[in-house]
Amino acid sequence: MPTIAIIGPSAYAPNPDYVPRAIARLQERGWKIKNLVDPNSKYQRFSADDATRLAQLYSAAEDPEVDVVLALRGGYGLSRLLDDIDFQRLANSGKLFVGFSDFTAFHLGMLAKTGAISFAGPMLYDDFGQEQLYESSFQYFKDCLTTANYHLNVVVEGNPTVHAQGKFWGGNLAMLAHLVGSSFMPKIEGGILFVEDVNENPYRVERMLLQLHHAGILANQKALVLGHFTNYCASEYDNGYDFNAMLDFIRSKISIPIITGLPFGHCPNKATFPIGAQISLTSDVNGFTLQFEKYPHLSLQNG
Numbered sequence: 001m002p003t004i005a006i007i008g009p010s011a012y013a014p015n016p017d018y019v020p021r022a023i024a025r026l027q028e029r030g031w032k033i034k035n036l037v038d039p040n041s042k043y044q045r046f047s048a049d050d051a052t053r054l055a056q057l058y059s060a061a062e063d064p065e066v067d068v069v070l071a072l073r074g075g076y077g078l079s080r081l082l083d084d085i086d087f088q089r090l091a092n093s094g095k096l097f098v099g100f101s102d103f104t105a106f107h108l109g110m111l112a113k114t115g116a117i118s119f120a121g122p123m124l125y126d127d128f129g130q131e132q133l134y135e136s137s138f139q140y141f142k143d144c145l146t147t148a149n150y151h152l153n154v155v156v157e158g159n160p161t162v163h164a165q166g167k168f169w170g171g172n173l174a175m176l177a178h179l180v181g182s183s184f185m186p187k188i189e190g191g192i193l194f195v196e197d198v199n200e201n202p203y204r205v206e207r208m209l210l211q212l213h214h215a216g217i218l219a220n221q222k223a224l225v226l227g228h229f230t231n232y233c234a235s236e237y238d239n240g241y242d243f244n245a246m247l248d249f250i251r252s253k254i255s256i257p258i259i260t261g262l263p264f265g266h267c268p269n270k271a272t273f274p275i276g277a278q279i280s281l282t283s284d285v286n287g288f289t290l291q292f293e294k295y296p297h298l299s300l301q302n303g
Contacts (some may be wrong), residue, residue, distance in 0.1 A: 001030055001031065001032055002031055002032065002067040002068060002145075002146075002298050003031070003032040003033070003034060003065050003066050003067050004026060004031050004032070004033050004034070004066070004067070004068045004069075004070050004168065005033075005034045005036055005058040005059075005060035005063060005066040005069050005070070005095075006019075006033065006034070006035045006036055006037050006070055006072060006124055007036050007037060007053075007057060007060050007069055007070070007071060007072065008037040008046075008047030008048060008056060008071075008072040008073075009034075009047075009053050009056070009057065009071055009072075009077060009078050009081065009099075009103065009106065010047065010053075010071065010072070010073060010074050010075045010076060010077035010102040010103070011045055011046060011047060011074065011075025011076060011077060011101075011102070012041060012042045012043075012045070012046060012047040012075075013037075013039045013047070013072060013073065013125050013129075013273055016039035016040050016130075016167070017039075018039075018125050018129030018130065019035070019037070019039035019122035019124065019125065019129060020039070021128075021129050021181065022124045022125065022127075022128035022129035023035060023124070023140075025058075025065070025128050025129075025133055026066050026077055026128060028284065029142075031068075032065075034060070034065070034066060035054070036056045036059060036060060038238040039071050041042070042253040045075065045076065045077075046076075046077045047072060047077070050080055050081060050084075051156060052106055053077065053081060053201065054081050054084055054085065055073055056091065057069070057081075057085065057124065057130055058086075058089070060095065061089070061090045061093035061095050062093060066095060066248075067095065067096065067298055068095065068096045068097075068098060068145065068298075069095050069096070069097045069098065069257070070099065070123065070124055071098065071099030071123045071124070071264065072114065072123060072124050072125050072142070072193075073101075073123050073124065073125035073126055074099070074100065074101030074103060074123065074126075074172075075101075075102055076096070076102055076107055078102050078103060078105040079100060079102075079178065079236065079276070081262075082105060082184055084180065085106075085109060086194075087109055087110050087113035087114050087116075088113065088114050089112065091110060091114040093229070094296070094297060096105055096118070096145055096297075096298070097110070097118040097119065098118070098119040098120075098121045098122070098123075098141070098145075098272070099119075099120075099121070099123050099137070100120050100121060100122070100123065100171060100172065100196075100264070100270075101123075101171075101172050101175075101266065102172070102175065102263075103123070103171075103180075104120075104170075104171030104172040104175035104176065105175050105179065105184065106118065106268070107120060107169075107171055107174070107275045108169075108171065108175070108179055108184055108185060109184040110130035110184055110276075111169060111186040111275060111276045112184050112185060112186040112187070113183075113184070115276065116276065117274045117275060117276040117277055117295050117296055118274075118275055118276070119144065119272055119273065119274055119275065120140075120170075120171055120271070120272065120273045120275050121140070121141050121144065121270070121271075121272030122137050122140075122141055122179070122270060122272065126266075127268075127270070129243075130268070132268070134268045134269045136269050137238065137268070137269055137270050137271075140270065140271040140272045141272045142271065143272075144271070144272035144274065144286045144292075144297075145272065145297055145298055146297055147297060147300045148297055149291070149292065149293055150274070150291075150292045150295075150297075151289060151290060151291045151292065152263075152271055152273075152289065152290045153287065153288075153289050154261050154263060154287050154288050154290075155252075155286065155287040156260065156261030156286075156287050156288070157285060157286065157287075158260070158285060159257075159259050159260060159261065159283045159284070159285065159288060160257045160258075160259070160283065160286070161166050161279055161283060161284050161285070162223055162259065162282070162283040162288070163280075163281070163282055163283075164192060164222040164223050164257075164280075164281045165222075165278065165279065165280050165281070166188075166190045166191045166192045166221070166222045166278070166279065166281075167188055167190075167191040167192070167276060167278060167279075168191070168192050168194065168273060168274070168275065168276070168277055168278070168290070169186060169188055169191050169194075169276055170193045170195050170225075170275070171194070171195070171196070171275065172195070172196060172197055173195040173196065173197040173200070173205065173208050173209070174200065174208060176181060176195065176208070177208040177211045177212065178211065180211060180215045181215070186276075187215075188220065188221070189220050190220070190221070190222055191220070191221050191222065192221060192222055192223045192225060192261055192279060192281055193212075193217070193218070193224050193225070194224075194225040194226070194227060194264065194273075195209075195219045195226060196226070196227030196228050196229065196262070196264055196265030196266070197229050197265070197266075198229070198230050198231050198232075198265065198266035199230075199231050199232060200229065200232055201232045201233070201234065201238075202229075202234070202238075202241065202242055202245070202246040203238075203246065204240065205229060205243070205246060206246045206249065207237045207240045209250050210253070211252075213232060213250075213253060213254055218254050218256060219254070219255070219256070220255075222254055222256060222281075223255055223257050223259055223283075224254070224255055224257070224258045224259070224260070225258075225259045225262050225281075225282055226247075226258065226259065226260045226261075226262060227262075227263070227264035227265040228261040228263075228265030228266060228267040229243060229265065230265060230266045230267055231266065247260070257283075259281070259283050259288055261287075261288070270292060272291075273292070274292055274295035274296075276295075277292045277293065277294065277295035278292075278293050278294055279291060279292050279293070280293075
């Protein structure tokens with residue numbers, strides 16, 4: 001039976017009651033839990049002070065009983081730790097690190113500094129602790145972490161025909177834009193980049209995508225895959241400029257194909273992906289398939 005360590009690398013839990021409920025749900029589904037987070041702890045807007053949050057990372061990574069390290073939630077906080085994280089030390093642990101949103105900074109830093117694979121996926125608070133649990137999110141999580149050759153089939157209309165292979169990487173768009181030009185931004189040639197975000201109006205999404213374009217990052221990829229962009233509010237001033245208008249403009253500016261409909265982001269039903277793994281992408285007007293290969297996963301005796 002695999003063991004998950006819970007860490008709080010970013011924001012605190014707004015409702016502490018969500019934490020024990022999420023832990024109970026994972027335990028009911030056969031996972032052992034080591035919780036390193038005090039759900040009532042707050043330091044400014046963070047789950048703890050910087051030193052404590054950094055120590056949780058190492059404590060989880062160096063515990064021989066732990067298989068998976070799962071983030072409490074996103075928000076903000078990992079950027080404060082990047083200079084102090086020994087990514088090679090964490091990569092050497094062999095643990096499977098899982099999270100998204102603000103945790104994208106960890107994924108990108110790990111990939112840039114060590115080449116090691118980590119996992120974009122659900123987090124304890126928002127995904128497993130809410131009143132309604134989306135069982136499909138848990139199943140994606142389990143399947144990805146316990147399967148040697150994971151694949152995802154998505155039924156969605158209107159995408160271009162694409163056949164591409166490359167390294168799958170990316171995450172939260174704001175975090176990607178934030179790390180452009182830093183040593184924590186991976187230099188990926190011929191990759192397949194995925195992005196998602198929340199609370200970002202279409203013009204802000206366009207601005208961040210243009211930042212990646214102007215930095216030469218998009219031109220070096222074989223495809224751009226868009227997840228969910230949720231919880232934004234268009235205004236009268238937008239005057240018809242919406243997400244589709246933004247997407248049409250971005251498609252006119254970059255030469256690589258753009259795929260939409262990835263089930264990932266700040267949404268209740270999200271997939272889990274190994275960031276840094278090699279994939280095959282096949283897309284047509286009816287949907288697309290992602291086939292992942294050669295990434296770390298839990299052995300059968302653990303899974």
